[in-house]
Every structure is written in C-alpha cells, then in structure tokens.
Amino acid sequence: MRVTTVFSRLLRLPGVWVRKVRFEPERVIVEVALRRERLVCPECGYSTAARKDTRPENSVWRHLDLGVWRLEVHCRRRRLWCPVHGARTEGVPFARPGAEFTRDFECLVAWLATRTDKTTIKRMLRIDWDTVGRIVKRVCADELDPDRLNDLYEIGIDEVSWKRRHNYLTLVADHRRGKIVWGCKGAGEKAADSFFAELDPELLADPYPEHGEIQPQSRDAGEREKREQPVGDRAAKLRAISLDMGHGYAKSARRHAPQAVICIDPYHVVQLANQALDEVRRGYWNELRRIGDQQAAKRFKDARWSLLKRPEKLTDTQAATLARLRAAGGEVWRAYELKEATRGIFAPGLQIDDVEILIDRLLSRLARSRLEPFVRLGKTIRKHRDGILAAVRLGINQGRTEALNNNVRLITRRAYGFHSAKAALALVLLTCGPITLHLPHELHALAIG
Numbered sequence: 001m002r003v004t005t006v007f008s009r010l011l012r013l014p015g016v017w018v019r020k021v022r023f024e025p026e027r028v029i030v031e032v033a034l035r036r037e038r039l040v041c042p043e044c045g046y047s048t049a050a051r052k053d054t055r056p057e058n059s060v061w062r063h064l065d066l067g068v069w070r071l072e073v074h075c076r077r078r079r080l081w082c083p084v085h086g087a088r089t090e091g092v093p094f095a096r097p098g099a100e101f102t103r104d105f106e107c108l109v110a111w112l113a114t115r116t117d118k119t120t121i122k123r124m125l126r127i128d129w130d131t132v133g134r135i136v137k138r139v140c141a142d143e144l145d146p147d148r149l150n151d152l153y154e155i156g157i158d159e160v161s162w163k164r165r166h167n168y169l170t171l172v173a174d175h176r177r178g179k180i181v182w183g184c185k186g187a188g189e190k191a192a193d194s195f196f197a198e199l200d201p202e203l204l205a206d207p208y209p210e211h212g213e214i215q216p217q218s219r220d221a222g223e224r225e226k227r228e229q230p231v232g233d234r235a236a237k238l239r240a241i242s243l244d245m246g247h248g249y250a251k252s253a254r255r256h257a258p259q260a261v262i263c264i265d266p267y268h269v270v271q272l273a274n275q276a277l278d279e280v281r282r283g284y285w286n287e288l289r290r291i292g293d294q295q296a297a298k299r300f301k302d303a304r305w306s307l308l309k310r311p312e313k314l315t316d317t318q319a320a321t322l323a324r325l326r327a328a329g330g331e332v333w334r335a336y337e338l339k340e341a342t343r344g345i346f347a348p349g350l351q352i353d354d355v356e357i358l359i360d361r362l363l364s365r366l367a368r369s370r371l372e373p374f375v376r377l378g379k380t381i382r383k384h385r386d387g388i389l390a391a392v393r394l395g396i397n398q399g400r401t402e403a404l405n406n407n408v409r410l411i412t413r414r415a416y417g418f419h420s421a422k423a424a425l426a427l428v429l430l431t432c433g434p435i436t437l438h439l440p441h442e443l444h445a446l447a448i449g
C-alpha cells in the first residue's frame with residue numbers, strides 16, 4: 001500500500017485525497033487536495049466554478065496527534081467571490097471557517113474542556129488556554145441549536161461572577177430541561193432585556209414604542225401604552241420566571257412577560273442560609289482564637305465543609321466532625337439546624353399547605369434565634385414569602401437548580417483564564433446547555449453507521 005493511501009485511511013479527512021506525506025523533526029506534514037471542483041464560501045455555502053484570481057492560499061491545520069507526532073494538514077486553497085461575503089478563501093469540509101485546527105481536533109478540545117482542568121488540557125494537547133477559548137467559541141456556535149429558545153415555560157434568570165469581582169455573566173436556565181439555554185456578559189435589568197430581545201426579535205426594532213410619542217397633555221394615554229407594551233410570542237409562553245432576590249431582573253421580567261409568575265429561586269434561599277451559617281461559624285472561630293484556644297480554633301476551621309455540605313453528601317470524616325459539633329452544641333449547632341430547616345422547606349414531596357406551615361414556623365424560629373445573620377435571613381425570607389411559595393407551587397425543584405448552579409460555578413471558575421467573556425459563556429453552554437458532545441471516533445462511527 002502506498003504511504004498516501006495509508007494516510008488517507010488513517011486520517012479520514014472528508015472531501016480530500018492525500019497528495020504527499022513528509023516527515024520533519026517532531027511533526028508529520030500531510031499535503032491534501034480537495035476532491036470537489038467547485039469553490040464553496042466557508043461562511044454560507046455559496047458555490048461557484050469561478051475563481052476570483054489565480055493567487056493560491058497555502059493553509060495549515062493541526063490535526064489529532066499521531067502517537068508522539070504532531071500532525072499538520074497542508075492544503076492549497078483557491079479564492080472566490082461570494083455575493084454576500086465578498087472575497088473569501090474557499091471552505092474545506094474538514095475544518096471550520098477561520099480555524100487553524102481540524103474539526104476532529106476541535107471536537108476533542110471541546111469534549112475535554114467540559115470535563116477536565118486547564119493544566120491537563122494544555123499539557124496533553126500542547127495548546128495554550130486562549131486557543132482553547134477560541135475553539136470552544138467556534139464549537140459552541142456550531143453546535144448550539146438555534147431553536148432552543150422555542151417552548152420555554154419555566155425559566156430562571158441568574159448571574160454568576162466571572163473572573164474578578166463585579167464581572168458578571170447572566171444566564172438563563174430552562175427548568176424543564178435543566179439546561180442553560182442563553183447567556184450574556186453583564187448583569188441586571190439590561191442583561192435580562194437583551195435576553196427578551198433575542199427571545200422575540202420582531203419586537204427588537206422598537207422595544208420602547210412609548211418613547212418620543214407621549215404628548216405632554218396625554219400622559220395618561222402614554223402611561224397606558226407603557227403598560228400595554230406588546231408581549232412577544234415566545235415571551236407569552238412563559239409561565240414562571242425564577243430569580244434571585246435582587247430587583248434588576250424582576251423589573252425586566254415583569255415588563256416583557258407580565259403573565260409569568262415571578263418566583264424566588266430556591267437555590268438562592270438556601271445559599272443565603274448557608275452564608276448566614278458561615279457568618280456564625282466564622283464569628284465563633286475568631287472568638288476561639290481570641291481567647292487563645294488555638295487547637296480548638298484549628299479543628300473548627302476544618303469544620304466548614306461538614307457544616308455547609310448536605311448531610312447525605314458528607315464523607316465519613318466530615319460526618320464525624322458534624323457529630324462532634326452536635327455534641328458540643330452552642331450557637332454554631334443552632335445555626336446549622338436553622339440552615340437545615342431552611343433547606344427543609346424545599347424538601348421534595350411536600351404539599352403547598354405543608355410548606356406554608358413550615359415557612360411560617362421557620363420565620364418565627366429565625367426571628368427568635370438571637371443570631372444576627374439568621375434574624376436578617378428571616379426578614380429577607382418574609383419579604384419574599386410569596387415568591388418562595390410560588391416556586392414550590394410551580395414545582396421548581398431545589399435539588400435540580402442547585403446541581404445546575406453548582407455545575408455552572410465550577411465551569412465559570414475553569415473559564416477564569418479565558419480573556420473573553422464570550423469564551424467563558426461558550427464553555428458554560430457547551431457544558432450545561434442542550435448540546436451533546438462526541439469524541440472524534442464516536443462521530444466517525446455515527447457517520448459510517
């Protein structure tokens with residue numbers, strides 16, 4: 001068998017044949033030629049027989065490694081004139097437009113990025129982290145289903161901090177599917193507005209029809225018009241929107257989907273209770289250190305995860321620590337019980353009447369707790385009681401939203417090293433969105449089968 005035939009079989013690059021194989025120190029260069037005669041625009045697929053000029057473009061893509069060898073695919077490409085995109089170098093079936101890697105290589109990078117850490121990927125594939133970011137963006141744009149915003153009924157809008165403080169991403173979760181379906185840079189009302197604008201783009205042309213049309217003498221008419229701002233087709237399907245306890249998202253949600261019930265995401269309620277517990281624990285720890293009990297202070301610092309994790313998820317050592325804390329009693333143990341009671345109002349299988357009783361019982365316990373952070377928690381819960389009950393009534397599952405949120409937070413931490421927020425968003429969508437990623441060999445098997 002000739003070496004070009006061997007490489008043709010080994011690489012399985014679609015739409016090309018192998019002209020020549022060259023070995024250089026540390027890399028193999030495979031020269032290929034396109035099978036098709038017509039030139040295709042890489043952006044839109046427009047095809048033509050006419051070349052724009054005779055100047056060829058020598059292009060290089062990195063492919064999956066061959067054992068210890070780095071493998072490069074070289075191809076001479078022609079240029080065409082696309083009526084939409086102008087002068088372009090012709091597209092190739094084995095790589096995405098603008099990519100310096102083959103689809104197979106990018107597919108492996110994307111799969112790994114959703115599953116493992118930065119150092120592993122960089123070392124294993126010999127690429128830098130920003131390159132991973134660019135690949136992840138391309139794969140996400142390619143794989144994300146454009147129809148994923150159809151048929152949304154219960155959604156959650158939430159922010160997650162990215163990189164440094166005050167750098168946020170806003171994410172929209174589809175509660176039914178338990179997936180993140182949309183995201184943008186930034187937080188608050190504006191970010192939610194841009195979600196609704198993308199949900200119903202036909203309203204985008206004039207999102208605030210009342211602007212500039214209100215005559216001074218007809219302020220009432222103007223007010224009415226403002227209230228009757230048209231609701232988009234897809235926004236009109238929303239039954240419930242769950243939010244944190246801030247104001248920004250709520251304002252936007254009420255304006256764009258006035259029929260939807262605004263509820264409080266159970267995840268945030270439990271998160272607040274966890275923060276209150278941590279405050280009490282820290283206060284107690286500082287107190288121990290102040291009175292010079294270093295040994296106890298050290299033991300206590302390690303107790304953090306025993307307290308914050310769900311009891312059913314504790315390791316044996318953590319469970320033992322928790323038992324010691326129970327035996328010791330005191331305010332930290334009381335704080336722990338209050339945190340668990342807060343989580344308890346979202347326990348699966350409770351009827352709404354039971355939850356109402358539980359929440360009121362909890363509120364009076366919190367008010368009498370004599371623990372400042374929990375008294376504050378009680379006030380916040382009281383203020384949002386209706387929204388919390390609405391979440392329970394609509395079946396927004398605390399365990400599921402918490403799992404999704406924890407996953408999102410893990411991924412955004414992995415994305416810290418990216419320079420662009422778009423790359424961070426792409427990684428969140430690839431990992432938590434409605435996308436199934438496959439490995440190169442699985443894709444080839446699917447293509448053959």
Ligand SMILES: [Zn+2]
Pocket residue numbers: 041042043044045046082083084085086
């Ligand atoms: Zn084009």
